[in-house]
Amino acid sequence: MKSKKLKKLSALVLAGAVTGTMAALMPSSVLAAVDVSNDFESNVEGWTGRGGVEVIEVSDESAHGGSSAMCVSGREKSWNGPQFRIDEICEPNVEYTVNAWAKSEWYSTLSLSMEYTDSAGDRHYSNLKSVQGDQWTEFSDVKVSFTDEVTNVYIYFECSDASCKIYVDDFSIKDAPIIPIQEDIPSLKDVYKNYFKIGTAIGPPNLSSPSFMNLFEKHFSGSVTLGNEMKPDYVLDQRATLAYMEENSGDDTNPQVSFEASKKMLEYCSKNNIPVRGHTLVWHSQTPDWFFKEGFSNDGDWVSKEKMIQRMENYIKNVMETLEKEYPDLDIYAWDVVNEAWLDDGKPRTAGSNNVTNGNSAWVQVFGDNSFIEYAFKFARQYAPKDCKLYYNDYNEYIDGKTNAIIEMATDLKEKGLIDGIGMQSHLDVSFPSASQYKKALEKFAATGLDIQITELDVTTSDTSEAGLEKQAQYYSDIFDAIVEYKDNISAVVLWGVTDDQSWRAAKLPLLFDSKFQAKPAFYAIVDDIPDAPAVTTTETSETTEESSEITEESSVTEETTVSETEESTDNTTDLPIETVESTSGSGTGTATLLGDVTCDGGIDVRDVTLLNQYIVKMADLSEDALANADVIADGTVDLKDLGQLKKYLIKVIDKF
Ligand SMILES: [Ca+2]
Ligand SMILES: [Ca+2]
Ligand SMILES: [Ca+2]
Known part of the structure; x- marks a missing residue:
């Protein structure tokens, strides 16, 4: 028993290393x-x-x-x-x-x-x-x-x-099994196309899941928010900041920034022309203390307000200039300039480090009050691209004290030409707030004449039974009715995630799709009966979908896959029967030289799976010949079903295409 496991692990480690320097030494067919x-x-x-x-x-x-x-x-x-x-x-x-x-x-x-x-x-x-x-x-x-x-x-x-x-x-x-998404349901973003953008929050790891990305693209590609990677703690680069300080005679007013953490997703959005909401510049949470400390040290004294104003200006300037330089084609159409500055009772947060006491604000610590907000909008207006809209974003905005504080602040900033809109996060629960309370907040914000965006919508339910999910569907429907009523004042509705299992509130199933990428009752409740919705075009794929489900089931039967007796053995890497296909297939004018050989290097291995994966999530392009090779289920399109089939081939569930 023990030895069997040992061998299995060694063989798999070997297979996993194949894209590294081992690649050249390995025969072309290996376990994927x-x-x-x-x-x-x-x-x-x-x-x-x-x-x-x-x-x-x-x-x-x-x-x-x-x-x-x-x-x-x-x-x-x-x-x-x-x-x-x-x-x-x-x-x-x-x-x-x-x-x-x-x-x-x-x-x-x-x-x-x-x-x-x-x-x-x-x-x-x-x-x-x-x-x-x-x-x-x-x-x-x-x-x-x-x-x-x-x-x-x-x-x-x-x-x-x-x-x-x-x-x-x-x-x-x-x-992970390849699970096809439902092609025969309406596209959420198309349903609301005449009203507002529909978007969601995602992150670079989502690019690894073709099913997830297909679902994202069909329903939510009107707007992308990075769930974490553009927040201050990811963007502010302490090492580079200290280096800058040393190289510039101790100048400790110029925080350096880096977008390494969001790189893959920003490249994806740029390549596919997907608009991005920048989230967020100035916040009390997920912002390191050193940003506010003398010498940018973790345990220095808090700096003066005057110095912090300089730091804030340079930080916002560096963010805007870095993005413009590194992603000239990226459409950042909105920024949450300030996030969560007001408490429910309409007062500023308590002064202090959020890292010491949850909810405390280092901004208030340094400024003494919420006067940092206007500086943030002033610098954002000065350095953001001309067509980028600027928002104040918060939660619980249907609680009177907070609603009123935001309206007073926003009205003042609007008179000064510094703000374009209000972001309502909208982390809701089926029991609170009521749809009518929510609508009342929409009405008040709309009356300011500013734009509104719903920026982080999700709806938790403690009752996760079938009946509970129906109740959630009704609640979603009521909230969307309110949103549609104010459609002329709302430019985007952004869900905070796509599938329940990957939500920050996963246990209470707050989103529109389940962990198997299937639409929940809440989804159907908000795509029904939308006035002026464009005609829905769907693709019927019943037969091929069945085929793919089969792939999924069979792919999961990998436990019995034979592995080698020893690391040196090549039993598991024996070349599979390969047929050269002469007929033209694929979606273009290319000629298939070897079905499954997406990389066009004459062999079929895990690299072909990786590249096909990348193509399906739109992170890589394929030549016409590569497309012809990739269309292993020869139906003229290269999609998830081909990927499923290619994986099946590599684990020897099938021996030809
Ligand atoms: Ca056990
Ligand atoms: Ca290949
Ligand atoms: Ca195909």
Whole structure:
């Protein structure tokens, strides 16, 4: 049992390394699939401690399957726990799913998260899923992916209580199945085309999922907001800022910026002419303290208001100039200049570091009040492109104190020509606010004469039963009725995500599509009965969809895939039967030389899957000949179904196209 697992892991590591320097040494046909699993009956291979203090062992104290599990004890910090490195076995820009059962002890929060190091050497962490308590809980089909510019990618478990043990069992990571999206439903952005843009928040990892990107493109490509990567903590570059200071006689007024973290997504939007909402310039949260400290040091004194005004001007100027220089064709049509500056009672936030006390504002600390807002708009107006609209963005904007404070501020800024609109985040719940409360806020904001954008819409429901989802659908419908009533004042409606499983509020299923990319009742409720909606054109694909579902099912049967006896063996890399196809196929005028050879290098391997993936999410172009080779289900179009078939070929579920 043990030795079988060892061999399996080695072989897969080898397959995973094929795009690196190994590539030239490998025969052209290799396994494309990753399928690593461990039932923790005999070993904890590949798992290490994040803190270096953990004891990680097979233990029969508790098990989900079989008689033992991985037990992690000796933790000293909440972030201590077991980690598993994935970038040595998985491909960048490809989506994988993680399955596991896990538990901690007593009442604590147990999380599955991912860590990676970016090209500048900074480490980033993202939570994938959290659960509560001391019972075995399933982490089911959790999606993970990473781009080709990052390294040291780990998935890991951590627990809010440092004194808890963590148990993990029945772990696996494998290729995500290719799930076709529903082609025969209306496009949300087309339905509302005559009213306003429809958009969503996404991030660079989404580019790894062709299904996700197909869904995004069909419904939400009217506007993109980067969920995190254009926030100050991603953009402000402390290393470069300190270097600038040293090179310029100690000038500590010029914060340097970098858009490395958003690069892939900005390239995608630029290449495909998708408008971007910049989010966000000035905020109390996700903004490092050093930005406000003497000498840009983490523990210096707060700077004076005068110095902070200079820093703010240079920061905003650097953001605008860097984007203009690096992405001259990118359409950033809106910026959230200031985010969340007013409390529900209409007062400014408490002075202090948000990193010390949640909700406190370093801007208020330095300025003494909310007077920083006008400076931010003044500099944004001065340095933003002429046609870029400027917004104040906030949540709970239907609560009177906050509504009134925003209106007073916005009216003043409007008279000075500094603001174009108000962003209503709209993180709602089926129980609050009521649609009529929401409509009242729309009415008040519309009366200012400013534009309105709905910037982060999602609607949670605690009741996730079928009946609960119907109630959610009704609520969505009521909110959209209100929005449509004010359509003349609203230029964009942006959802905060696409599928429930990837939402920041995933447990309460707040979005329009489920984890399998299928439309929920809420989707149907908002595409029905829209006056002046353009005629809906849909593509009937019933027959081929069935075919693809079949691919999905079969692709998941990768457990029995044969792997080599030893690393040196080439059993799993034996050339597959290859037929040269002479007939013309594909969507253009190219000639297929070898079906499946998307890279046109004479062989079929994981690189063809990666490139086809990139083509389908519109990150890469293909020549006419490459398109002909890629159309392995020869129907004149190159799409997800071809990708599914190509993967099936590489894992030897089929031996010819
Ligand atoms: Ca077990
Ligand atoms: Ca190839
Ligand atoms: Ca095809």
